Amino acid sequence: MSSLAVTASSHSSASAAIVYAALLNAESWPLWSAYADVEWDVPAGVDRPARVDDLRTIRSRIGRMCCRERVVEMVPGRRFSYEQAAGLFTSHRGSVDLTRAPHGGTDITWSATYRHTLSLLDMLRSRRLQVWVHDLASYANSTVSRKS
Template identity: 45%
Template sequence: MPYSYSVTSHSPASPHLVFAALVRAAAWPSWSPIDAVELEGGGDSEDRQQVGDTRIFRTGRAVSRERIVELVPDRRFGYENVGGPFRSYRGTVELAVAPRGGTDITWSAVFEPKLRLSGPFWRWYLTRFMRRMADGLASYAADSS
């Protein structure tokens, strides 16, 4: 059974600046709860990532692998969790010019956990974690402008 979450945040920064922070893996520990990031197969995490790149995130003792599956400049960043506790996981960060200026950020995902009955826990946990991600991204992009 699939589950989902969606969180929103607002940044006074332009969609261009928000997107620039998303596609540069090395920046993620600066604005998120993630401790460290590296690119699978080497490469420089300072460079802009592309569709097909897999990033390895470390948060405490937890490790997650995510593959970028969609990039629409200044509008959308799509990724899939590879392995981990999910049978499937597709996350999307949507960026929209806000009516009052800046960028509205919507971070959402549809996922199916491997462990039966763990869906409500993962929805609760991911909603809280991704709210921190979206808020951190919004602040970081604003500070970059």
């Protein structure tokens, strides 16, 4: 087994704050990603924003694959980083970086590293990450359009 580093990027006409909000809003994930369900694991009755060390459970639409991720870094409007806490790929770590684009909107860069990977999956992971970052940008664009 070898390691893999993947980076994908896209542009959104939305502000970094809107893109960042979509990343944190578990209810929006099924609207723009391949996931059917994303839940923040917070104690019952607790209503607070996500924070570093929080866990979230993600279930896919296809095959009902499930993983748990731990938030490792949050810089509102600029960066959201996570690592796999449990699931099939426990060596996975990812980061979404948001930067103001020179001509307006936000440039989105989603990076992921896998300590252990199979070369047969490398192309699939690269393609999937590009789809996710594109879908996130499109969702943020549609959010701006709906508010206009």
